[in-house]
Amino acid sequence: MNNWNVGSVDEVAYTFGYCDELNPLRLKLPLLQAGFAVPAVETACELGFGYGVSVNIHAAGSTTRWHGTDFNAAHAGFAQRLAQHAGSQASLSGESFSTFCLRDDLPDFDFIGMHGIWSWVSEENRALIGEFIARKLKPGGVLYLSYNTQPGWTPMLPVRELLYRHFHFNAAADAVKAREAVPTEQAIAMRVKAAIDFVRGVFATQPGYAVVNPLLAERVEALSRADPRYLAHEYFNRDWRAMLFQEVHASLADAGLTYAGSADYRDRAEEIHLDAAQRAMLAQIADIGLRETVRDVCLNRSLRRDYWIKAPRRLDDAARDAALRAHRVVLALPRASVILKVRGTLGEAALPEALYGPILDLLAEHRPTALGDIEQALRTRGVTLERIVKAVTLLIGTGALLNAQDDEQIDRARAGAERLNVAICEAARTSDEVGFLASPVAGSGVLMPRVAQLFLLARRQDKPDPVQWADFAEGVLNVAAPPGDTAVSLAERVAQARRFAELHLPVLQALGIG
Numbered sequence: 001m002n003n004w005n006v007g008s009v010d011e012v013a014y015t016f017g018y019c020d021e022l023n024p025l026r027l028k029l030p031l032l033q034a035g036f037a038v039p040a041v042e043t044a045c046e047l048g049f050g051y052g053v054s055v056n057i058h059a060a061g062s063t064t065r066w067h068g069t070d071f072n073a074a075h076a077g078f079a080q081r082l083a084q085h086a087g088s089q090a091s092l093s094g095e096s097f098s099t100f101c102l103r104d105d106l107p108d109f110d111f112i113g114m115h116g117i118w119s120w121v122s123e124e125n126r127a128l129i130g131e132f133i134a135r136k137l138k139p140g141g142v143l144y145l146s147y148n149t150q151p152g153w154t155p156m157l158p159v160r161e162l163l164y165r166h167f168h169f170n171a172a173a174d175a176v177k178a179r180e181a182v183p184t185e186q187a188i189a190m191r192v193k194a195a196i197d198f199v200r201g202v203f204a205t206q207p208g209y210a211v212v213n214p215l216l217a218e219r220v221e222a223l224s225r226a227d228p229r230y231l232a233h234e235y236f237n238r239d240w241r242a243m244l245f246q247e248v249h250a251s252l253a254d255a256g257l258t259y260a261g262s263a264d265y266r267d268r269a270e271e272i273h274l275d276a277a278q279r280a281m282l283a284q285i286a287d288i289g290l291r292e293t294v295r296d297v298c299l300n301r302s303l304r305r306d307y308w309i310k311a312p313r314r315l316d317d318a319a320r321d322a323a324l325r326a327h328r329v330v331l332a333l334p335r336a337s338v339i340l341k342v343r344g345t346l347g348e349a350a351l352p353e354a355l356y357g358p359i360l361d362l363l364a365e366h367r368p369t370a371l372g373d374i375e376q377a378l379r380t381r382g383v384t385l386e387r388i389v390k391a392v393t394l395l396i397g398t399g400a401l402l403n404a405q406d407d408e409q410i411d412r413a414r415a416g417a418e419r420l421n422v423a424i425c426e427a428a429r430t431s432d433e434v435g436f437l438a439s440p441v442a443g444s445g446v447l448m449p450r451v452a453q454l455f456l457l458a459r460r461q462d463k464p465d466p467v468q469w470a471d472f473a474e475g476v477l478n479v480a481a482p483p484g485d486t487a488v489s490l491a492e493r494v495a496q497a498r499r500f501a502e503l504h505l506p507v508l509q510a511l512g513i514g
Contacts, residue, residue, distance in 0.1 A: 016050075016051050016053055016433040017053065018436040018445040019054045019146075020444055021113075021263040021305050022046060022058060022113040022115060022144060023403075023444045024041035024044055024110070024111045024142070025041075025403045025443045025444065026444070028327055029265070029327065029389070029392075029393055030260070030265070030307060030393075032324050032327070033389060033393070036309055036313070036315065037314070037319075039110045039138070039140045039141055041110040041111045042110055043064065043065050043066075043108065043110055044065070044109055044110060044111040044112070045106075045109045045112045046066065046067075046112075047069060047113070047114045048069070048070055048114060048117035049069070049075070049079060050070060050075050051434075052070070052075065052076075052092055053082075053434055053436060054445070055068050055090060055092065056086060058443065058444070059089065060090075060438045061413050061420075061440050061442070062440075063409050064111075066088070066090040066092075067106060068092050069093045069096075069097070071094060071095065071096045071097075072094070073094055075094075077094070080092050082424075085422075085423035086420035087419055097125050097132075101128055101129060108141075109137055110140075111143075112133055112137055112143050112144070113144040114129075114146070118146070118243075120239060125239075126251070133257070134254075137257075140309065140312065140313055142309055143252070143257060143309075145306050145308065146303060146305040146306070147304055148242040148243070148302060149242055149243055149244065149296060150243070150244050151300055151301075152242075152296070152299075154242070160235050162198070162202065163195045163236065164195075164235065164240075166199070167192065167236050168238075188232055189228040189232070196231070197224075199220055200220055203216070203220050244293055244296075245293045245296055245304065246289040248304075248306075249288065249292070255310075256310050256311065257308040257310050258309050259288055259306065260309045260312065261306070261307055262305060264305045265393050265396050268394070268397075269344065269397075272342060272344025273298075273346060274295075278298045281294070282295055299345050321385060324389055325370060325371055328370050328371075328403070329363070329368070329392055329403055330369070330402050331364060331400065332399065332400060332401055333400050334503050334507060335361070338360055338395075342397075351391075355383065355387060356395070358381065358383075359391055360395075362374055366507055366510035366511070368404035368410075368441060369404075371385070374388050374392075402444060403443075404441055405440075405442070405443050413512075416438075417437075417438040417512060418440075420437075421514075424436075424448075425454070425457040429454075432450040436448055438513075439512050439513055440512040442511060446513060448513075450477075451473055455501075456508075457472070459514065466497035466500070469501075471490070473497070474487075
């Protein structure tokens with residue numbers, strides 16, 4: 001059987017999430033810092049795109065031609081409708097991997113992305129995907145892959161097995177009754193809850209496994225507070241694996257790929273994650289597979305986000321530095337809202353004002369700025385390009401900055417991003433499912449709560465006053481509010497609208513939104 005959804009909880013739609021690591025623009029800084037040439041990403045593919053929020057934002061917010069598939073009919077249909085609203089060139093299908101990966105009408109790709117899928121498919125489908133990557137990823141092309149990993153997941157493996165067994169076997173009779181009485185998705189949500197309650201009951205008896213793993217009890221309790229749609233896919237698929245980096249490294253080497261580094265920008269700031277002894281130990285390990293596996297042990301990592309390159313080309317120092325100087329970034333928050341603190345594995349750390357303050361001040365007008373221009377402005381302070389790159393990378397990792405496209409790409413992306421954003425904001429009249437809008441400046445998604453989307457929608461309807469935005473939003477939200485919901489007063493909503501107009505709207509406009 002080649003159909004990748006066999007054994008998956010395919011009756012339940014997933015959540016409407018967004019993954020910035022799937023944005024090809026994001027790969028530039030990590031690859032350049034590792035000394036690799038960066039491909040011009042003209043064609044890209046996302047395998048298992050869920051509701052297609054990420055792929056549609058990246059297609060609408062850039063000039064890249066996107067392809068992708070997701071077998072779930074609800075996912076694929078929603079994603080296709082978003083693409084139609086945006087008028088993008090995204091070609092999105094509802095095919096299984098076994099069908100999509102064997103198509104002969106697909107282009108070769110500069111970028112292929114998968115978020116989480118690698119952990120949730122069978123060995124057969126991992127092999128099929130590996131063959132697809134080997135065949136369709138261009139030389140110099142990049143793969144983004146995220147997956148559940150050990151050792152962070154290791155203590156949860158018996159818990160996951162209990163959940164899975166209860167869901168699929170012990171609850172079989174109840175599942176039949178539930179399917180007869182209620183819609184399928186609701187029935188599965190009931191089974192998810194029953195399985196979690198069962199495991200909570202097991203832990204309430206203080207089993208020996210819980211005694212020697214005292215942190216597990218809170219992880220089990222946290223399951224009861226999570227979205228059942230997320231839990232159904234994360235814990236209840238038949239095919240589910242938490243892999244060691246060495247395993248993934250070996251399998252992707254067979255597809256001709258070289259490890260290029262972490263896609264999590266915060267990973268590059270090792271001093272917030274590893275102590276001096278750990279850093280010194282890792283520096284002595286030459287083998288990449290062993291070094292990254294040991295690093296995961298030091299961090300107790302449960303999820304990896306990695307870049308891989310096919311037939312990579314190395315840059316000399318001069319070419320690398322020239323590319324870094326040309327790279328542009330933009331401030332994505334009000335300058336006063338940026339907090340110079342970051343949290344790593346070792347706890348919270350302060351970012352030095354002497355370095356980060358001047359960089360943020362140079363970006364305070366929210367214009368895309370090249371790192372070389374920052375270097376020139378700070379030259380009299382003795383700040384090197386290397387320090388600027390590290391600081392900017394960490395600020396992007398915290399969400400304070402975004403990578404920025406060149407002016408031609410921004411201009412070409414504006415119309416598609418605007419069409420997609422209008423469609424998402426219009427949908428906010430009846431739903432809060434999609435919480436991101438597309439920035440043509442960054443080619444990425446920007447978090448946008450429903451209320452803010454309604455403010456933007458009111459503004460598009462020739463309502464210039466924040467009081468009018470608040471009144472419009474209240475009218476929409478009061479109609480949609482469930483019985484007994486505690487409403488925000490109109491005065492509070494007006495205050496929200498005024499803060500939005502004063503603090504956030506100027507930033508959004510600089511990012512090409514609104």
